[in-house]
Every structure is written in C-alpha cells, then in structure tokens.
Amino acid sequence: MASSVRAGERLRRALGPGGELEAARLPGELRARLEAALKKKKKASGAEGEDLRPLVPFRLLRELHEHLREQGSPLFLHELLEGSEIHLPEVVRPPRNPELVARLERIKVQLANEEYKRITRNVSGQASRKNGTLADFGRQVRSVKAVVITIFNFIVTVAAAFACTYLGSQYIFSEMAARVLAAVIVASVVGLAELYIMVRAMEGELGEL
Incomplete structure (x- = not known):
C-alpha cells in the first residue's frame, strides 16, 4: 500500500x-x-532506470x-x-513452504497416474486381442438372439391381445366391424406399451455400456 x-x-x-x-x-x-x-x-540497488x-x-x-x-x-x-x-513499494512475496511444495508435487504425480490409468483402462493386451474375435462374435450372437426374441415376443403379445379382444367382444358386440375395431384398439394399446418397455430397456443397456 x-x-x-x-x-x-x-x-x-x-x-x-x-x-x-x-x-x-x-x-x-x-x-x-x-x-x-x-x-x-x-540507495541504488543496481536496477537500470531505478x-x-x-x-x-x-x-x-x-x-x-x-x-x-x-x-x-x-x-x-x-x-x-x-x-x-x-x-508504490515492491511487494515481497513470502517464501513457499517446502513441505507444501512437495505435497503439491505428489498430488500432481498422483493425478497424472490416475489420468493415465483412466485413458489406458479400455486398451486390451496382446493376449486379450488374440481371443477378442471369438468373444466379440459370441457377444454379437447373443445380441442378435435377444433382438429376435424381443421382436417375437412383441408380435405374439400383440396378436394374443387382438385375438383375446376379438373373441371376448362377441359377448358385447354383435357386429363383426365393432369386434374388429375393439380388437385393433386393444392390440394398439398393448403394442405401444410393449414398445415403451422395449425402448426403456434398450436405454438401460446403452447406459451400462
């Protein structure tokens, strides 16, 4: 000051x-x-232009x-x-604590090591690369199988909802058109519900990846 x-x-x-x-x-x-x-x-301290x-x-x-x-x-x-x-007097900075400097250096090294481990975590070794083809193929087969089963379950569920509604509505509607319309509506609602559940399940799987 x-x-x-x-x-x-x-x-x-x-x-x-x-x-x-x-x-x-x-x-x-x-x-x-x-x-x-x-x-x-x-007194002159040797600084030029002082x-x-x-x-x-x-x-x-x-x-x-x-x-x-x-x-x-x-x-x-x-x-x-x-x-x-x-x-304006020159601001004299106090000397840094050597213990604090050493501790900061250790923290920097630790953070650098953690960052290196995080970057190289997904890098597989030579042995895992040799067996990686079969593992990836098995994973893809399981994925395709799960998709096929999901689609099959969706079709069966919608068809069952349509059939049950069509057969059950004969006690309420006597006309064929009304029974078909009711069956289509129920099948559509069930199909939308199944699609919603499928989308939520896929989002969960993608999140885990």
Whole structure:
C-alpha cells in the first residue's frame, strides 16, 4: 500500500533557500522533518532506470497542507507536488513452504497416474486381442438372439391381445366391424406399451455400456 511520495523538483525547490515555503512560516519541527526527508535519497540497488528521488511520507504532506490552510497561504499542495509521483513499494512475496511444495508435487504425480490409468483402462493386451474375435462374435450372437426374441415376443403379445379382444367382444358386440375395431384398439394399446418397455430397456443397456 502506498504511504509516501517521490518528491519532484518543485517541492524540493520550494523548501530550499529562497523557496516559496519560506513565506509560509513553517514550524521548525515540520521544516526539519521535511528537509530530512528530502535529503535522504534511496540507495541504488543496481536496477537500470531505478528512481532515486527522496521519499516524503503522506503524514508530512498532510501536516504541510493543514499548516498552509491555517496560514491562508496562496500556495496549494497540489502545486507543490507538481512532478512528484506516488511511491508504490515492491511487494515481497513470502517464501513457499517446502513441505507444501512437495505435497503439491505428489498430488500432481498422483493425478497424472490416475489420468493415465483412466485413458489406458479400455486398451486390451496382446493376449486379450488374440481371443477378442471369438468373444466379440459370441457377444454379437447373443445380441442378435435377444433382438429376435424381443421382436417375437412383441408380435405374439400383440396378436394374443387382438385375438383375446376379438373373441371376448362377441359377448358385447354383435357386429363383426365393432369386434374388429375393439380388437385393433386393444392390440394398439398393448403394442405401444410393449414398445415403451422395449425402448426403456434398450436405454438401460446403452447406459451400462
């Protein structure tokens, strides 16, 4: 967080001999602290283009501003700060905990291994590839057999529903057309119900795959 300003030439000139702040009758303590802050320059650390202008804390600038306002001075603080810049201190990052770094590395390795196992889980070995043809063929035969049985059961169920309704409706309807219509309706309802059950069963099997 910023707490100081890099003093520009205008502020240093105003506080120097014959400067604008002489007429402001600054308190001796405030003037001494300002002069000490302006004389204290930052030591060069070897960084190219590093700003070595002196730092003036905000609290001194606030005291200077209050004094100028109390004295009714025509000087304004923003005029004195012309050419100055807010100093943003460099953020020093704390060193990382070696135990935490080691633990993170172990977690990364574990996650990488789990991902590798997940990717290679469906990859079969050489021995399984040799016997894969017969296994796949048997699986396909069972699949076709199940489809044939399902279709046969569907046809038998619809036909039985039609026949039962046609024969049973003779006690209700005397006309042939009414009996056939009732049998068709019942057979259609039973067929739709069977189709619904078949679709749900196929969705379950696909979900398991």
